[in-house]
Amino acid sequence: MKFSANLGFLWADRSLPSAIHAAKTAGFDAVECHWPYDVPDVEVRDALQETGLPMLGLNTRRGNVEDGDNGLAALPGRCAEARAAIDEALAYAIAVNAANVHVMAGFASGGAAEDVFVENLRYACAEAKSHGITILIEPLNSYDAPGYFLRTTDQALRIIDMVGSANLKLMFDCYHVQLVEGDLSNRIRRLLPRIGHIQFASVPDRGPPDHGEVRYTHLFNLIAELGYAAPLGAEYKPVDDTESTLGWLADIKREL
Template sequence: MKFSANLGFLWADRPLPAAIRAAKAAGFDAVECHWPYAVPAAEVAAALAGTGLPMLGLNTRRGDVAAGENGLSALPGRSDEARAAIDEAIAYAQAVGAGNIHVMAGFASGEASRDCFVANLDYACRNAASHGITILIEPLNRYDAPGYFLTTTDQALQIMDAVGAPNLKLMFDCYHVQLMEGDLSHRLETLLRRIGHIQFASVPDRGAPDHGEVNFAHVFALVRALGWPEPLGAEYRPGGDTDGTLGWLKAMRQG
């Protein structure tokens, strides 16, 4: 089993290139991030080349963070900004060799928001396809992100079907799915062919995957048995020094 360090949470106190080097030293097989845009892509690409780690993916910008925005692509009247963020993400992903872009929906509801999200995802998929980039959408739970447009895997599948693009996939975050829907094993089995990336964190505290209500040893074994070939994304809040939380990774390596 391979694992990716999400550098939005892990080693978040370090500059992104240093966090990439820390992930390599810790034994991760890949890295991923949230919003790397403040760091020149050339610096990130150099750190990736120096460690040999691939960058799996990144997110589109959230919008006006100070105003509480968390994505733009489902916000009616904001499509110009949403598409500029998509273009920016595609260019950055190309520069660092990232294969996935999570297009963030934002806080919205209703049919107009659905139509807006579908149209912007269609734009993203068409522009990403020629670069071999997969577009991801991720349901977020209502506790951490109340009012977010996309909340369940069923809703995500309906959106994906409406767009109808082969490079549009589901970001299956075990933490969010468990809080909203549960039944992780059956959902992974059923949805695997529609999934583009899998992430995890303990439930309910979003810490390291060595405690809480989900048995991640079982989940990891299931994903392996299903033939999932890609690294799983460790997107958890370490609550302190990241290196001190990596006992689970060491146990997996020893196993």
């Protein structure tokens, strides 16, 4: 079983290149991030080469965060901004050899939002295809992101089917799915062929996966038994310095 450190939360007090080195020292097999755009891609690429860690993925920009944006791709009337964010994310992903780009939908609802989301995803998939990059979409729970367009795995699968591109996959975040839908084991069994990346955190506090209502040793064993071999993304919020929260990593690697 392999694990990826999500550097949007882990070692967030460090520069991105320094966080990549910290993830290597801690024993992670890969890294991923949220919005790396303030860091020159060459610095990230150098850190990845120095550590030998792959960059699994990054997100499109949220938009104008001060005005409440949390993604642009499902917002009617903002297609040009959404596609500029997609272009930017793909360019950065190409530069650092990232495998995936998560296209963030944003706060929206209704048929017009669905239509523009589908069209922007078709654009993203077409632009990403020749570079071997997978486009991901992720349902977010309504407690942390009330009003976010993409809310459930069923909705995400319907969107994926509408787009009709082989390089569009589901980002299955166990934390978000458990809060909204539950039944993680059966959902993973059913959805695994459609999943491009799996993330995790404790539920309900989004801390490290060593407490809460989800027994991750069971879930990780199931994922391995089903033949999923890609690194699983640790996207949790440390309550203290990141190193003090990493006991779960050694424990799980010892148990699995």
